[in-house]
Amino acid sequence: METLIGSAAGVISTICWLPQTLRAWRTRQTADLSLPTNLMVFASIGLWLIYGLMLDAWPMVIANAIALVMVGSIITAKLKFG
Amino acid sequence: METLIGSAAGVISTICWLPQTLRAWRTRQTADLSLPTNLMVFASIGLWLIYGLMLDAWPMVIANAIALVMVGSIITAKLKFG
Incomplete structure (x- = not known):
């Protein structure tokens, strides 16, 4: 049950940025x-990715890598469009 | 070191919504x-909170409870101001 809840949370926290x-x-x-919010979201996803790499937790690494690309793209749009 | 990275990620993922x-x-x-993004962020934080409760992981429960209030407030603003 914990694994199910954790997995659902992981999937939603990845696709939510789309x-x-x-x-x-x-x-x-x-x-x-808010640029600061998006920069901090980016930083925290980057840290979760590093944390996942340290623990060899591959689902966590993949989920956070995908989320990082999407939030990076939101930040790029913000810097471009203001 | 894993704990330090995880803690930093936890703190940033909480305060980032402010x-x-x-x-x-x-x-x-x-x-x-995006309303769907904020609703999914809210759902994932809620699930992480439940996950933390199941594992008796109190720092996770407190961090996600604070984040839940802030994201809930962003959703309320979105529904109110459009």
């Missing part, structure tokens, strides 16, 4: 997004 | 925020 990424690039409007 | 929460309520502008 709608925001698509919205930012489709609308080219990012004024309402 | 700037977006403050921005949403200060500017009352949330058009660029």
